[in-house]
Amino acid sequence: MPLFRVLGDRSGAKAQPKRRGPKIRKGTGRCCMTEDDDCVPSLQHMCLVNLADNMKEVWVKDYADNYVDQYCFRYIMGPFNLLPGELVEELTLLLCRRKQLSRPALHLLLVPQLRHLSLEKCPGLVTPALCGHIAARCQGLCSLDLSGVQQLPAKVLCETVHSLPALRSLSLVGTRCDRSVIQTVVDCCRSLRHLNVSHCHLLSPASLLPLGGVCPSSSSPSQSSASSSPALRPPLPLGSLLALDIGFGEQEEDSTVVAAYLLLSLPCLESAALEGLAPACGLLEREEFLHTDKFADRERVPRMEEVRRERTRHRGGDSWERRRGCDAAESDEEEGVCATKDESEDDDEPPCSRAEVKQKSPSRSELVLQLRSVQGVTCVSLDCLSRLCPDMRSVSVNVDPYSNGRQRESLLAADLKPWVGLLRSLSFQYPGPLEDLLIPLQVAGSSLLSLSLEGVKTSAHSPLLEVIRACPRLRDFHISAEPPVPLQIEDEDDWDLPQLPQLHSFKLSFSYDHNQKKPFMFWMSLTKVLTCLLTGSPLLEKLSLISLPCPLNSVLQDVLLHVSSGSPAPPPLPLGRVQHLDLTRTDVQMVTVKNIMQRSRRLKCVDVSHCWQITQLQWLDCKRFRSVEVVWV
Structure with a gap:
């Protein structure tokens, strides 16, 4: 028997996807459920669960007792070498989720057929020695996530990346990544498509320039840029x-x-979260390149005007933009990115085509960027961004709370108008009244699949219903809000309550005082909104209702009792597909939680922390209820 499987060998047995079981998404290694899946777990999944249960006592025990600290194996011959890489990835994620992944277990799971490895959930297990094992055993890795690993020096990161030339996705969030690591990535990972180096405080902004081929000159800084x-x-x-x-x-x-x-020199860039991105767009549109010459001379890099000319020269023929499309198609095919049904509707839904958008909003500099997703921009930069990036699909906006309300609403609406029908995801960070965002949402909400409102303030007149009506296609809806003042808010009986039938993830979280045992419960009208929303969203998989200023237990009971009538083929029962449930600091009772467990056989985790109606005895009894993880403090 060979010690390891050849990377290109296709003679081994591969797991065939079950028709009724969960499908494995190749790009992430996660198990994704479809609408046609049965509630009963597949045989494959149950086998992996059994393997995880016996991992410590059977597979890991002998290796941990005799070998882990005494020998350094380049390859380990064991049962996991015979498993397809996708199953090893799923087993690793299962152990991480259960917090059962240990260093010996990780050694056994580092097999040559592994293509995707994420250690974000267990950064404490990552050591220089483990990185040596990864570099030696898993040279076919396509994606690696070392987020949060702070104990690795830059030299070890360089050595690891140097041995993984097939990487297409790399995450080094919060690590000790520096200029040398970026240079190693540029030299060795020429197929890299996704890079995340956020919160790397040893990495200067100028260190990112080699990613776009803008490298320092070997000449002295005193020499002129034109000659060197x-x-x-x-x-x-x-x-x-x-x-x-x-x-x-x-x-x-x-x-x-x-x-x-970077915006000029990275022709394939579609998603960006960069410091200074918003003013950079203004600089490019106004072509204020003279202001950047001092920086170019100091860093000994080509001046921006030269980079701009190079970009213009490549716009025809075998242009960077055309190569971008080919690379993106190849990347999506190889990484197994699963497009959702809603995303596939992008081309037949928008009321105005991309060509019309470009014609409506011509850029003064005639520069068109390929960006489709940006984070952390401000209201001031949206106007410029809409001209430079006509194909935008996802925007995260920081709204200034000190600008005039009327002016802010009209400007936001006007700046979002060029993307009407194109936007799929929108996020606002705004510590102001929710009603200030209503007009912009009514302008851009018809095509949104994801909406996030962070830090908004609520009151008796917050237009939550109007927000829901403005975004009828939402799949993900997250609100993090300040609770209203503790005054009685009366219910109204004549509401025409909307529904979100495609909703998969819903989060409504209110801030609270930690010294307060429970929130003030006075927003009675919110109960009717929640009842209608939960009843009309049978596809919900993730539900978070945190510190609500209204009774929740009665709402959940009403939702569970709801029975659809008058339809020959009734839709799935409300809360029947929930997998993750967070009810922190609410008045929910354990009997309601058990009823939800009986309703949804897919439920994996329930968080009822600080729920004052639940006792420790009830929690201990519920912990033995099936295999659902129940959290309570």
């Missing part, structure tokens, strides 16, 4: 670059200039 500027190197085919909160004490203008360089 180096040729631009081929950029990485990055489609996603996340680099927020990097560097210590870096000059603010450096972030803006670097963001402008």
